[in-house]
Amino acid sequence: MIHTQQLTRTFESGKETVEAVRGIDLDVAEGELVAFLGPNGAGKSTTLRMLTSLLPPTSGTATVAGIDVTADPAGVRSRIGYIGQKDGAGHNYRVWDELLMQGRFYGLDKQRATERADELLGTLDLEGMKMRKVSTLSGGQKRRLDIALGLIHEPALLFLDEPSTGMDPQNRANLWDHILRLREEFGTTIVLTTHYLEEADTMAERVVVIDHGRIIADDTAEALKAEQAGDRITVTVSADDLPTTREVVGQAGTEVEEVPADGCAAISFRVDAGPVALPRVLHALGDKGVAVNAATLKQPTLDDVFLNLTGRSLREGAEA
Amino acid sequence: MSTITDSAATSARMARSSLLGDIKAVWTRETLTILRDPFSLIFSLIQPLVFLGLFAPLLAGVADDGLGFGSTLQFFLPGVVVMITMFGTSMTGANLQFEIMTGAFERILATPLARQALLIGRALKELTPLVVQALIITLVAVPFGFDLYPAHIVLGLLILGVFGVGVGALSYALAIATRKNEWAFWAVQQSLLFPLLILSGMMLPLETGPDWMQALSKVNPLTYIVDAERVLFSGTFDDSAVVYGIVAALVTCAVGLWVGVRTVTKSIL
Numbered sequence A: 001m002i003h004t005q006q007l008t009r010t011f012e013s014g015k016e017t018v019e020a021v022r023g024i025d026l027d028v029a030e031g032e033l034v035a036f037l038g039p040n041g042a043g044k045s046t047t048l049r050m051l052t053s054l055l056p057p058t059s060g061t062a063t064v065a066g067i068d069v070t071a072d073p074a075g076v077r078s079r080i081g082y083i084g085q086k087d088g089a090g091h092n093y094r095v096w097d098e099l100l101m102q103g104r105f106y107g108l109d110k111q112r113a114t115e116r117a118d119e120l121l122g123t124l125d126l127e128g129m130k131m132r133k134v135s136t137l138s139g140g141q142k143r144r145l146d147i148a149l150g151l152i153h154e155p156a157l158l159f160l161d162e163p164s165t166g167m168d169p170q171n172r173a174n175l176w177d178h179i180l181r182l183r184e185e186f187g188t189t190i191v192l193t194t195h196y197l198e199e200a201d202t203m204a205e206r207v208v209v210i211d212h213g214r215i216i217a218d219d220t221a222e223a224l225k226a227e228q229a230g231d232r233i234t235v236t237v238s239a240d241d242l243p244t245t246r247e248v249v250g251q252a253g254t255e256v257e258e259v260p261a262d263g264c265a266a267i268s269f270r271v272d273a274g275p276v277a278l279p280r281v282l283h284a285l286g287d288k289g290v291a292v293n294a295a296t297l298k299q300p301t302l303d304d305v306f307l308n309l310t311g312r313s314l315r316e317g318a319e320a
Numbered sequence B: 001m002s003t004i005t006d007s008a009a010t011s012a013r014m015a016r017s018s019l020l021g022d023i024k025a026v027w028t029r030e031t032l033t034i035l036r037d038p039f040s041l042i043f044s045l046i047q048p049l050v051f052l053g054l055f056a057p058l059l060a061g062v063a064d065d066g067l068g069f070g071s072t073l074q075f076f077l078p079g080v081v082v083m084i085t086m087f088g089t090s091m092t093g094a095n096l097q098f099e100i101m102t103g104a105f106e107r108i109l110a111t112p113l114a115r116q117a118l119l120i121g122r123a124l125k126e127l128t129p130l131v132v133q134a135l136i137i138t139l140v141a142v143p144f145g146f147d148l149y150p151a152h153i154v155l156g157l158l159i160l161g162v163f164g165v166g167v168g169a170l171s172y173a174l175a176i177a178t179r180k181n182e183w184a185f186w187a188v189q190q191s192l193l194f195p196l197l198i199l200s201g202m203m204l205p206l207e208t209g210p211d212w213m214q215a216l217s218k219v220n221p222l223t224y225i226v227d228a229e230r231v232l233f234s235g236t237f238d239d240s241a242v243v244y245g246i247v248a249a250l251v252t253c254a255v256g257l258w259v260g261v262r263t264v265t266k267s268i269l
């Protein structure tokens, strides 16, 4: 569905040159659900805008839905749906009018556009807002309308730039239901960006981590977490038991770290499958007569993955 | 071989018919803002009447050359019609700038609509109320001795329409060029609009003005539009001013669309 080679984009702003995207190679197969994850300014939106033909690349190539974005931008546009980061719906227009007109822009006839608009108002919980002026909607309601606008023509390939930003948990869950259903029922290929780590983790099957305009990791969330961070077990034992504990822990895991405190010590170590390893380790320690005061298992998040890859936390960046 | 030619011809035809369809779609979206907000429409209809009602009596006093109020109107009214067209279409970029800022224009750019249609449809929307305004003030002027020539007025409005699309497209180009700072749009628009209006002889005749003003008015396309409208509103087709007006309108429209479409496709929003 998508194939890019060394896709690059620089911006000149004043005397400065911003290298927003620096050589992205990406392949997305039909029916995939891919999430771009990265801090502010990483180049996520710029990449999406090149893929949707809104922005010509500085260099490199991109083929989207079988069409070269520079050679035939209009062809690309007629085959995709795009929900941008900013408000898609015009503030001075009515909700219903925007939906119908968007349908018309994509060549739907009036009956089909009406059907689709009605369906989408239902799924995105916007019933009763038909005749509201867009500027009077709340932030989350506006965002849902933007999503509805992007879905009106049922594109086979859908790009969403931070779709869930500003939505409450309930509506975010609804949105995800809807996105996942699109995939199941119609095999829609979906590429989205997000700041919500949990969202990328639980919903997307493939996470592309972008930083400073480059892809720094690209895999399933599970694989990324297992490779880049792994599960960590921490056991707290009294100082007397420390030598025995070291021995047991050395066999069970890797990357052992000790944090001594008065009278006792916390030892943490990395294991492959935490939930399985934890009872085994406790058992082994018990067998050797070690009294374990406390034990915790920490499973990694995508933030740990990012931290491991870049030395920075995504959370700090994401809250900006 | 023949199949290739066939399909090329079909796709060309489709492209042409869809350009019209696209223009209509854009126009419809824009026009909805007027239909959904009739108050703004009523207000915009009253405005030129107020203008005419306040200005014409003064002008009648100044130009009391024995020809009467009717002939003053005959001179002045076409000027007002051109003026409201200029005001309406040159300001229209501000709407676009707002939609660029909020993000709605990016959404529309991401649809398969033809780029020219985005500009033409929008500019035609600005002209829609203007046509109604022009008709109303013309009808209102009739009881005061204004002679009405419907066929001539239709041609006059057509010329204005073509010209207005060009001005509108230029206004959009300006809006895109100045999208980073809103005031720059207004600064440029205002500092171009008034000299153009005055140097077209729209308000006051330029015959009494200095030579340099007359020279400048010769290169102002608006001059030819105003002259054509005056001739048409006074019931004459057979005058070279009409031809010059048509040419000025077509040239403005072509240049405006060329600049406008280039700006839309080249610029990074």
Ligand SMILES: Nc1ncnc2c1ncn2[C@@H]1O[C@H](COP(=O)(O)OP(=O)(O)OP(=O)(O)O)[C@@H](O)[C@H]1O
Residues within 6 Å of the ligand: A011, A012, A013, A018, A019, A020, A038, A039, A040, A041, A042, A043, A044, A045, A046, A047, A085, B268, B269
């Ligand atoms: N039109 C532009 N002109 C100049 N610089 C730009 C432009 N658009 C983006 N940039 C710069 O390019 C870089 C990447 O921006 P981009 O919008 O792609 O980031 P992002 O990953 O989407 O960030 P966010 O999470 O904040 O949305 C940033 O440094 C940004 O300032």
Ligand SMILES: [Mg+2]
Residues within 6 Å of the ligand: A044, A045, A046, A085, A161
């Ligand atoms: Mg972004």
